[in-house]
Amino acid sequence: MIARKASKFSGSYLADHVIRTIGDPMNHHHRKVLHAIFSHPVNANIDMKEIEHTLEALGAELETKSGSRLGISLNGHKIAVQHVNHSVPKEEVIQIRKFLETCGVAAADYPV
DSSP states (O other): OOOEOOOSTTHHHHHHHHEEEETTOOOHHHHHHHHTTOSSSSSOOHHHHHHHHHHHHOOOOEETTTTEEEEEEETTTEEEEEEEESSSOOOHHHHHHHHHHHOOOOOGGOOO
């Protein structure tokens, strides 16, 4: 779903500027990361920031917890995962995948 930004400068770049609305939150990069989370064998080369941005695009609420933990809330389900600065370990990717499956998210719903 796309909405056009209204502007008093009709015919200019500002009048034609497209803004994203809630109906279409996943861009191509987010979909690629989502497919990497659901890939077999488990991908151990996914950056935590990429996962965070993808979860936010899905509508998840992220909360920093004590002990370098990250709380994730999506569709009434909650989980806490270890927040790392680089690539996420395979065990965490599996945990996030199972969480997304529990929330009703499937990679097939978001084609690349």
